[in-house]
Amino acid sequence: MSDIAYFDNAATTFPKPEVVYRFMDSFYRECGVNAGRGQHKLSARANALIEETRDLILDLFHCSNKTVVFTKTATEALNLILSGITINSGCTVYISPFEHNAVTRMLHHLQDSIDFGIEVLEVDGDSKNYNMEEISKQFSEKRPCCIIVSHASNVCGAIAPINEIFTEGKKYDAVTVVDMCQTAGLIDTDLSSDIFDYAVFEGHKTLYAPMGVGGFICKASINIKPLIYGGTGIESANQNMPAEVPVKYEAGSHNISAIAGFNASIKWIKEKGIDHIYETEFENRRKLIEILSSFDNITVINSDNGIGVISCVFDGYSSDDIGYVLSNHDIAVRTGLHCSPYAHKFLGTFPAGTVRFSVSYFNNDKDFEKLTEALKYIEENS
Amino acid sequence: MSDIAYFDNAATTFPKPEVVYRFMDSFYRECGVNAGRGQHKLSARANALIEETRDLILDLFHCSNKTVVFTKTATEALNLILSGITINSGCTVYISPFEHNAVTRMLHHLQDSIDFGIEVLEVDGDSKNYNMEEISKQFSEKRPCCIIVSHASNVCGAIAPINEIFTEGKKYDAVTVVDMCQTAGLIDTDLSSDIFDYAVFEGHKTLYAPMGVGGFICKASINIKPLIYGGTGIESANQNMPAEVPVKYEAGSHNISAIAGFNASIKWIKEKGIDHIYETEFENRRKLIEILSSFDNITVINSDNGIGVISCVFDGYSSDDIGYVLSNHDIAVRTGLHCSPYAHKFLGTFPAGTVRFSVSYFNNDKDFEKLTEALKYIEENS
Incomplete structure (x- = not known):
């Protein structure tokens, strides 16, 4: 190495960070069990770790008014959101010129069954600056039903002015999705505003967490369809997923080792x-x-x-x-x-x-x- | 603890096992990177670990004629399979009486859009033994299009005679799915036969691996639709998922920490x-x-x-x-x-x-x- x-x-x-490796190992050795409410002591402790980590994330993004849904990867999070929100035939979805295949392959798949259009936000070829004047025109000419923007490009690093783009998009009630894989924990971002519907993060990139945990920040009132159906540890007799967020979107065992590392990495970010x-x-x-x-x-x-x-x-x-x-x-x-x-x-x-x-x-x-x-x-x- | x-x-x-904790930590410290073919040395080493782990799994199940698809959890694997295979209106899907919500909630969701029936395999209430005579009758009365069986119940431990059930089911060309979450690595099982279409495993249960990796064993020739769309590191210009198995079903970063632990756990199982x-x-x-x-x-x-x-x-x-x-x-x-x-x-x-x-x-x-x-x-x- x-x-x-x-x-x-x-x-x-x-x-x-060294603390991430250490806490992953020590917590998993001490308490590497399935989290659960009202179960045994280790299970309750694992659950408390998960809930503390959600709070740490909300605090990092200055949005205690929102909630955190954990997924296993940012790819899963983007798939969940894009297949869950309502994209109707005839709609226009806007994307940045820099979207990852986790967005574009999913949109391509959705186009197999829904006849919607994809438009690309105007960005200057030299400076890589987003052209807000042109983007306003784009939106007024073709109303945005959904706007998906990589906060920073994973190819050239260009940063998108998400506040401006989403503020403009919200004039048309667009659903907004920001892919923060390259910026979460790096660019201090306040996600408390209603202009942010879905903010996707990946633990193992700029958040310095281990692989195995990603997710998104959203309002607790969201009601999109899940991507994955399965055990939730609560309401087991209900054959629908529970309505409660985030549990509705978190079927299956939480990855306690990864979340422990994530917990340590956010504390490290805050300390530094x-x-x-x-x-x-x-x-x-x-x-x-x-x-x-x-x-x-x-x-x-x-x-x-x-x-x-x-x-x-x-x-x-x-x-x-x-x-x-x-x-x-x-x-x-x-x-x-x-x-x-x-x-x-x-x-x-x-x-x-x-x-x-x-x-x-x-x-x-x-x-x-x-x-x-x-x-x-x-x-x-x- | x-x-x-x-x-x-x-x-x-x-x-x-102690070796699992140790190898998770040491490999992730030394080589905790994104796996990739033809990329840098660490990436190639991570890729080699993944491929070795696939081979170890195939060897454990005596089925070098098949392939391993990694998912993040068994729930994801079951969702992928059940939403990917063809279940048409009018079909009959058979399940054991012991299926987990990862199966039944997914089937319930599928029934929202497809009008298929669900029948429960006959099991004796006292002994919990599967009644093969009755099951044969069930199949002959209502042809099975798909049979999903928990190899062992996660509630009472009852073991299903999967060879007999699937041999019978294959007379009707049924697609067979065995959920081995409670048995993989515990009950020595030969999965080389064509009667096994999909065998689902969870790393962190009887396989003694850490959380964060599950998957299934299948033929490399399968061609079901993916559950998750995204980056695959190969064929990036193709907006469909690559046709190649397993990469078609493995969008997003592999969890190297979990797979390292899995690698160590299978070696431990073989050694013991x-x-x-x-x-x-x-x-x-x-x-x-x-x-x-x-x-x-x-x-x-x-x-x-x-x-x-x-x-x-x-x-x-x-x-x-x-x-x-x-x-x-x-x-x-x-x-x-x-x-x-x-x-x-x-x-x-x-x-x-x-x-x-x-x-x-x-x-x-x-x-x-x-x-x-x-x-x-x-x-x-x-």
Whole structure:
């Protein structure tokens, strides 16, 4: 692990804070049981951990007026929301140009049975800034029934002005969905407003939690259809899922090991301070861009306003070729289309894809030195 | 942990083998990244772990001719299968009397849009033995389009003769689904035969893996519709899920921490020997039944042929009352309907439910002594 310079943090942050590993292990050893209300002591303790973690999440997003639904992954959360909300024939669904396949493949699947349209929010090709004037026009020309926006692109890091977009969308009563996989726990965001219907998070990315837990923040009054049907530990005789939120959407056993890690990671974020984490990652992003931009054979796909996710194209080589050489230099990046083909179409890097470098709080000078050496090697051998 | 006598192993086995905790922690610290083919070294190593774990599972079930699909939970696996296979209006779906809400709530949901019938396989009320003669008659009277059977009941432990039932069902080309949540890794089962279409497992129960990974064994040629749509790391430009199995059904990040634990647990099962584990649990079941049967105020719901899951009714007290007293004596059981209301209807314990005691390989004499003491206390205070 210490030998690898890890620039694949947009896939999953690695390493995690030491407290996350420790608490995952210790809690699972001590209390690795099925959570349940009114059951045995260990079960009640596991349940208390889950409820405390929900509260920590609501506090992190300044929205004690809302509730947290846990899923196993953000992909499940997005599937649940998109198949659960009402999208009728003739509707228009707006997406950003940067949506992940967890959104676009699900929408494509829904189009098999519902004849709705998909429009892409206007974003400037150079700056990657969202053009609010044009977006207002888009909405007035074709009323939005639903707006789905990646808070930050997992390909180029571009940040979306979700407050402005959703405020505009709410003039038309659109259902709003923000995919915060790349920003939750990194960009301090107040989700208390009614303009946010569904805010999806992934534990194991910017929240520094382990794999196995994602979810979304919503009003407790939501009443969409579940994606997964099964045991809930309550109302077992009822063959419908219980109406109560979040339990309606949480069939099956909670992953106590992952939620323990999540609990520890949010406490770590709060202790460090979300702004401090953002500034540290931003400084790592600055170093990364500085290094990448210093090589003439590399085209950096930049955005005026972005997180620490940077895509590059190398002269004369495919992204996979570069990934292979970097891997041989013990550098971890992700190459290709990053499960976001539409983002690459927008950026002009489809179908070849890019080499994606993504930093976290934990990248250090040694990582950047290693990267510089490897990029020099590639330049010299080009 | 050491203070609790844990008899809630049907919910999740606890504790896990020491090697499971250790490998979960060490692998996740060293290589807690997104698996991927042809990506960086850590990613390739994570991918190799997943593929090795699939092979270990196929070997455990003697079915190298089949493939493993990983899901996050057995509930997700059952939902995927039941919503994916073809159930047409007018069809008859057979279930055992012991199905979990992961099956029955999903079927109930499917009945909202498809007009199919549900029939219950004939089981003897006293012995809990499946009546194959009657079942043959049932099939000949109403042709089975799909047969779903819990290999062992999570309420009373009764084991189903899945070979006989599915052999009979295949005469009518029925799709067969066995829920092995309570038996995988405990009852040595050869799944190589074509009579087994879908065999569902849950890592964190009898397989002694951590929470966060379940799945099913099937032929690689299956072509049912996915439950979850999203990124697969391959064929990203394709807006349909890739046709390739298992990747078609595994959208989103694999849970590397859980799969590492699963890898270690299967190796542990193989090292101990599945028959040795079964015999140890069977001996713990014998001790449990002996203790429970020695109290006049306890009605033990027994089966001729069962695993270490025993339901009881206590004279004069609700199951929740008894659970509360046992919890105060540091004994962990699960009370109520165990997410299987139909099993309780069959057993005559609906809607009050039962106190369920379930053992694992790890129960010890101290647990049984503690249980005996607590049961004496209850008897004396009744």
